[in-house]
Amino acid sequence: MKKLIQGVLGYGVGSIFILMIVFSGILALLLRFTNMEYQTLNQMALIAGISILAFGGMLAAYKGEQKGWLSGGMTGLIFVSAMVLFQVIFENQWVSLPQLSYFGGLLVAAWLGGMIGVNLPRRSAAKR
Structure with missing residues (x-):
């Protein structure tokens, strides 16, 4: 259980959170220094968000080494809950x-990423 929570x-x-901050900076730079349309950047943000959540769920399940669906689901739920909380507090708007x-x-992306991550092959010290 400790590995699951730590993962x-x-x-x-x-x-x-780290990847979202980095990608937000990249999108801000693209918006500032290129003449890309807002719709294109919006689609890029959607694809990046889903990919990053899937990666986060996959990493959580890989490090947790058990119950990938639970690891991915908890990861997605915590992140989405934080986003909703920030929106309600700082923008004073409901979803x-x-x-x-x-x-x-x-949530689905993180959940599926968790299912994939728990089944990734592990490195072992004996394979050297």
Whole structure:
């Protein structure tokens, strides 16, 4: 159980927050220094968000080494809950229906990433 929690909180959610901050900076630079359309950047953000959540769920389950669906689901749920909490506190708005579908997609991506991550092959010291 300790490995599961450590995988979810330490590796999964931590890597998601770091990757989201990095990719947000990249998108901000693209928006500032190129003449890409807003719609294109919006689609890039959607694809990046889903990919990053899947990676975070996969990393959490890989490090947790058990119950990939639970690791991925918890990782996605913690991240989405944090996003909703920030929106309610700082923007004083509740979640809209399009956002709800986006958050659902993020949860599913993390959940599937967890199922993949728990089944990834492990390195062992005996294979040297």
